[in-house]
Amino acid sequence: MIAVPQFIKQPRYWLGLLVLCLINMALAKFGLWIAPFVNGSISAIWPASGFGIATVVLFGPRYLPSILIGSFFANLGMIPAPLAFMFGVGSSAAVVMAWWVVHLDGTFRWQLDRIVDVVRLSFIAVPLAALMSAVLGASALVALGAMPGENWLNALGVWLLGDLVGDLVVAPAVMSLYAAYVVRPSRGQLVEAVILIVLMVLVIGGTHLQWMGTPNFDPQFHLLFPFIVWAALRLGGFGLAISILSAAAMVVALVLGEPRWVGTSVPYLEVVNLQTLLIILSVPGFLIVAALAEHRHVERRYFEIAYRDSLTGLANRTALVEKLENVVNTAYMNGLDVALLFMDLDRFKNINDTLGHAMGDLVLQEYARRIQRCLRNDDFVARLGGDEFTVLISGHNAREAAAAVAHKILAAMRTPIKLGGHDYVVSGSIGIAALESMMTLNWSDTNRINVAEELMRQADTAMYRAKRNDSGFMLFNSSMDSHTKMQLQLESELRVALAEHQFELYYQAKVATASEQIVGCEALIRWHHPTKGLIEPDKFLEVLESIGLILPVGAWSLREVCEQMRQWREQGLPVQRVGVNLSMRQFLQPDLLVLIDQVLVETQIPADLLELEITESVAMSNANLTIDTLIALKQRGIYISIDDFGTGYSSLSYLKRFPIDAVKIDRSFIQDLEHESDDAAAIVTATIRLAHAMNLSVVAEGVENALQRDFLMKYGCDVLQGYYYSKPVSADEFATMLMRGHYH
Numbered sequence: 192m193i194a195v196p197q198f199i200k201q202p203r204y205w206l207g208l209l210v211l212c213l214i215n216m217a218l219a220k221f222g223l224w225i226a227p228f229v230n231g232s233i234s235a236i237w238p239a240s241g242f243g244i245a246t247v248v249l250f251g252p253r254y255l256p257s258i259l260i261g262s263f264f265a266n267l268g269m270i271p272a273p274l275a276f277m278f279g280v281g282s283s284a285a286v287v288m289a290w291w292v293v294h295l296d297g298t299f300r301w302q303l304d305r306i307v308d309v310v311r312l313s314f315i316a317v318p319l320a321a322l323m324s325a326v327l328g329a330s331a332l333v334a335l336g337a338m339p340g341e342n343w344l345n346a347l348g349v350w351l352l353g354d355l356v357g358d359l360v361v362a363p364a365v366m367s368l369y370a371a372y373v374v375r376p377s378r379g380q381l382v383e384a385v386i387l388i389v390l391m392v393l394v395i396g397g398t399h400l401q402w403m404g405t406p407n408f409d410p411q412f413h414l415l416f417p418f419i420v421w422a423a424l425r426l427g428g429f430g431l432a433i434s435i436l437s438a439a440a441m442v443v444a445l446v447l448g449e450p451r452w453v454g455t456s457v458p459y460l461e462v463v464n465l466q467t468l469l470i471i472l473s474v475p476g477f478l479i480v481a482a483l484a485e486h487r488h489v490e491r492r493y494f495e496i497a498y499r500d501s502l503t504g505l506a507n508r509t510a511l512v513e514k515l516e517n518v519v520n521t522a523y524m525n526g527l528d529v530a531l532l533f534m535d536l537d538r539f540k541n542i543n544d545t546l547g548h549a550m551g552d553l554v555l556q557e558y559a560r561r562i563q564r565c566l567r568n569d570d571f572v573a574r575l576g577g578d579e580f581t582v583l584i585s586g587h588n589a590r591e592a593a594a595a596v597a598h599k600i601l602a603a604m605r606t607p608i609k610l611g612g613h614d615y616v617v618s619g620s621i622g623i624a625a626l627e628s629m630m631t632l633n634w635s636d637t638n639r640i641n642v643a644e645e646l647m648r649q650a651d652t653a654m655y656r657a658k659r660n661d662s663g664f665m666l667f668n669s670s671m672d673s674h675t676k677m678q679l680q681l682e683s684e685l686r687v688a689l690a691e692h693q694f695e696l697y698y699q700a701k702v703a704t705a706s707e708q709i710v711g712c713e714a715l716i717r718w719h720h721p722t723k724g725l726i727e728p729d730k731f732l733e734v735l736e737s738i739g740l741i742l743p744v745g746a747w748s749l750r751e752v753c754e755q756m757r758q759w760r761e762q763g764l765p766v767q768r769v770g771v772n773l774s775m776r777q778f779l780q781p782d783l784l785v786l787i788d789q790v791l792v793e794t795q796i797p798a799d800l801l802e803l804e805i806t807e808s809v810a811m812s813n814a815n816l817t818i819d820t821l822i823a824l825k826q827r828g829i830y831i832s833i834d835d836f837g838t839g840y841s842s843l844s845y846l847k848r849f850p851i852d853a854v855k856i857d858r859s860f861i862q863d864l865e866h867e868s869d870d871a872a873a874i875v876t877a878t879i880r881l882a883h884a885m886n887l888s889v890v891a892e893g894v895e896n897a898l899q900r901d902f903l904m905k906y907g908c909d910v911l912q913g914y915y916y917s918k919p920v921s922a923d924e925f926a927t928m929l930m931r932g933h934y935h
């Protein structure tokens with residue numbers, strides 16, 4: 192059974208077909224009407240064929256019947272029905288030919304906004320279609336006895352030219368008018384188009400009517416060219432289409448209506464002139480429009496590349512900088528406020544590292560959308576790169592508006608995002624810098640560019656402060672600058688500290704819960720500042736990490752620990768395992784294993800005396816890499832513990848994947864141990880039970896009193912560490928402990 196296409200059942204289709212049939216018929220009638228003025232039988236202009244090509248290219252071959260039927264009924268009554276039918280078949284075949292040629296490789300754009308499409312339509316599809324129609328039409332005339340065979344070639348020529356003119360004028364014009372129906376021209380363009388046509392009628396019509404009928408009258412149709420160029424340059428395809436159709440109508444009317452040809456037909460040379468004129472008005476016009484559209488497209492692409500962020504579609508850094516300078520200028524002129532929000536996603540790197548960059552991209556795209564939804568139309572949002580976004584707000588009370596927007600954005604971020612089947616909440620930190628209108632009144636011109644830069648810097652500083660304080664968002668204030676200066680000073684002092692050997696390692700004992708004998712220790716760094724005295728690591732570790740100095744300092748710690756063990760062993764002390772903390776950067780550095788091997792070989796320390804402590808978040812930052820590194824460390828016999836356990840977002844069952852030896856319960860839980868029913872107590876006991884089930888040793892950090900010790904003893908914690916036994920002490924003091932065999 193033949194399947195009936197769906198469109199057949201749609202009334203819209205039949206209505207469309209009917210309308211197209213009627214238009215086709217009307218245009219064919221027009222062609223037939225002008226035929227006697229020219230040579231009596233075959234029309235010099237056949238607009239129906241151009242309209243047919245346009246409708247089938249635009250709406251598909253399903254509308255082909257409109258051409259066959261329109262042509263048939265237009266001719267019926269004037270010529271025998273079989274001939275009328277053959278003409279209809281010829282017209283339809285010509286349109287199929289044009290449709291096939293333009294769609295050969297599926298790249299044709301009926302909007303005619305590329306030169307290649309205008310060329311394909313005008314120089315290949317239309318000539319082939321016109322030739323086919325002419326061959327079939329002239330042959331049908333001869334075959335059905337309506338014309339002697341010797342006139343075939345002549346009829347073919349006239350038919351061909353008539354179709355060419357109709358196709359080249361009407362087909363691109365109808366396509367362009369349809370494009371304007373889809374993307375409406377502006378009111379200004381419509382007004383300009385009307386003015387253009389009125390002027391064209393006045394100039395051409397006026398000159399023509401003035402001289403018409405005088406001896407040696409020469410029509411001044413070349414005066415049409417400036418109007419066509421004007422339309423093509425200023426109004427695009429739509430303006431050009433209506434100008435060309437108006438010009439064609441006017442020219443045909445003026446030529447046919449000339450008193451010289453009344454009662455006779457227009458001489459053939461005049462007809463060819465008319466046909467040539469219409470073709471050279473149309474084809475170059477549409478080529479100009481296409482060339483301009485291509486140029487605009489290239490410009491738009493350059494603009495996109497230069498000013499758009501390709502991942503999120505938001506404005507990029509360059510666009511922000513330009514916009515900021517403009518907004519600052521406008522604010523200066525109009526006494527407005529400007530506020531800049533600088534936003535950064537918290538721990539975004541972890542998402543990239545653990546879930547992959549593709550998921551990271553999804554997060555950025557989703558958060559770009561969420562930020563946009565929190566803004567008004569005239570706010571400006573940009574992605575600076577990575578996970579950094581900015582929002583620019585200007586107007587009255589921009590600072591208050593910025594704070595409200597920051598609230599909205601942070602609230603929008605709290606909705607979890609689904610990644611790989613799991614819900615994640617990615618929080619953000621926002622810094623806000625604002626310029627009040629009162630201040631702007633005093634700016635000089637050069638100042639204003641610096642002001643834009645300064646705003647960016649201040650918002651950035653406030654964002655870092657918000658991130659550090661975990662406070663969501665913060666407004667910039669000048670005290671933040673002094674903090675930044677102090678940070679810079681700290682950075683340079685730390686570089687000096689490394690070069691001048693101002694770091695020292697202290698050692699804190701770890702004792703076995705059952706015997707309370709030392710079973711090892713943890714090496715903890717201290718800084719002997721030349722003026723400020725002994726500084727604890729919490730005050731400088733983060734800066735070391737942020738400026739990358741943690742790598743040489745970490746390498747120094749590792750070497751120092753092993754060197755110290757070697758010395759203690761040489762002194763005959765009962766050296767136990769010593770733990771060294773590894774920071775994120777250290778753990779992820781590619782030559783960590785090379786360094787460890789080198790140090791162990793140099794100091795001749797057995798690998799099982801070395802313990803590496805990595806925090807949960809370090810282990811989780813890149814699970815696959817962590818497993819590989821840990822396996823390599825284990826193969827060497829190095830002892831591995833997970834530090835600060837309970838503060839990250841992993842679970843023991845997740846850590847099961849890692850080849851580790853011990854977990855160190857974070858001291859915040861130990862300090863909260865008071866009653867067995869407390870949350871902390873429940874967490875500690877559950878951790879001990881689970882860790883033991885997984886054959887892991889459990890160390891409790893921060894044991895400060897007998898109550899905590901007793902609790903941990905009762906629940907079978909293996910090792911205790913804390914001030915209750917010993918604070919971190921210098922290497923010499925720890926050597927004394929080792930000598931005594933006790934932590935006192």
Ligand SMILES: Nc1nc2c(ncn2[C@@H]2O[C@H](COP(=O)(O)O[C@H]3[C@@H](O)[C@H](n4cnc5c(=O)[nH]c(N)nc54)O[C@@H]3COP(=O)(O)O)[C@@H](O)[C@H]2O)c(=O)[nH]1
Binds near residue numbers: 732748855892915
């Ligand atoms: N990457 C490196 N990190 C290091 C290194 N040296 C230290 N650190 C890390 O710095 C953080 C702070 O260390 P510190 O100020 O030395 O504090 C340690 C102990 O003094 C403290 N502690 C131990 N017992 C108690 C106690 O009973 N009460 C109490 N209030 N504090 C106590 O805990 C710190 C040891 O913590 P941990 O490492 O988690 O076991 C700290 O995070 C260090 O890791 C280094 O060379 N490299």
